[in-house]
Amino acid sequence: MIEIQHLNMVYPNGVKALKDINLTIERNEFVFVVGASGAGKSTLIRLIGREFLPTSGNIRVFNKDITRLRRREVPYYRRKIGVVFQDFRLLDNRTVFENVAFAMQVVGASARQIRRQVPEALEMVKLTGKARRKAHELSGGEQQRVCLARAIVNKPSLIIADEPTGNLDPETSREIVELLDAINLRGATVIMATHDKEIVDSMKKRVLTLSAGKIIRDEQRGVYNQDAH
Numbered sequence: 001m002i003e004i005q006h007l008n009m010v011y012p013n014g015v016k017a018l019k020d021i022n023l024t025i026e027r028n029e030f031v032f033v034v035g036a037s038g039a040g041k042s043t044l045i046r047l048i049g050r051e052f053l054p055t056s057g058n059i060r061v062f063n064k065d066i067t068r069l070r071r072r073e074v075p076y077y078r079r080k081i082g083v084v085f086q087d088f089r090l091l092d093n094r095t096v097f098e099n100v101a102f103a104m105q106v107v108g109a110s111a112r113q114i115r116r117q118v119p120e121a122l123e124m125v126k127l128t129g130k131a132r133r134k135a136h137e138l139s140g141g142e143q144q145r146v147c148l149a150r151a152i153v154n155k156p157s158l159i160i161a162d163e164p165t166g167n168l169d170p171e172t173s174r175e176i177v178e179l180l181d182a183i184n185l186r187g188a189t190v191i192m193a194t195h196d197k198e199i200v201d202s203m204k205k206r207v208l209t210l211s212a213g214k215i216i217r218d219e220q221r222g223v224y225n226q227d228a229h
């Protein structure tokens, strides 16, 4: 699903955020990306999301090198992946339903598809009863569940999440990761950057550890290791 070769990212200020990253992620894997602050986790996730281009190297996703997409192809690529942010990024004055529906409207879904798929996504994240609430009336955990529903409503085969539990308490964090696990079990590949040792240790998923822009460890059924700090 994802094949990264000789990936380097040097920001305009000269910071070398990623150094010769080589990485393959298979369809339907669940991968945690861990490492100290500044290790390059967000840079890697954002490059996979094609938010910007790397300095050099290839990133093949769905069998296409996304570093070579034409400008007009980029929005189409982005619509094929689900993105979950640490800070939710919801439309505060819109309802839960509208927030999720919006992700379908931008891809040109019909009203009929929206009426069918939004409730399905809300059910998946256990928010059926709150569809008419305004986003700003929800708790942090509920807002993140809306964000998850928005990420899955178009049925993407890849979900990227950068510290989705970074602003949540431990119990709520666990709920969010269990939902991501359920989404993964239903067939989506999930890549999640996190600092949450408890969660990484309990889930027994693949763990990629970054340090100063390099992959220093890549373990199946791994744990959060202290080298990360």
Ligand SMILES: Nc1ncnc2c1ncn2[C@@H]1O[C@H](COP(=O)(O)OP(=O)(O)OP(=O)(O)O)[C@@H](O)[C@H]1O
Residues within 6 Å of the ligand: 011, 012, 013, 015, 016, 017, 035, 036, 037, 038, 039, 040, 041, 042, 043, 044
């Ligand atoms: N837009 C940017 N411009 C310049 N340097 C940046 C930019 N974004 C990140 N960096 C630098 O690149 C390096 C990697 O940053 P990145 O955000 O990928 O780390 P991270 O592992 O996500 O850290 P954290 O755990 O704090 O989120 C850091 O040295 C950071 O200061």
Ligand SMILES: [Mg+2]
Residues within 6 Å of the ligand: 041, 042, 043, 162
């Ligand atoms: Mg980060």
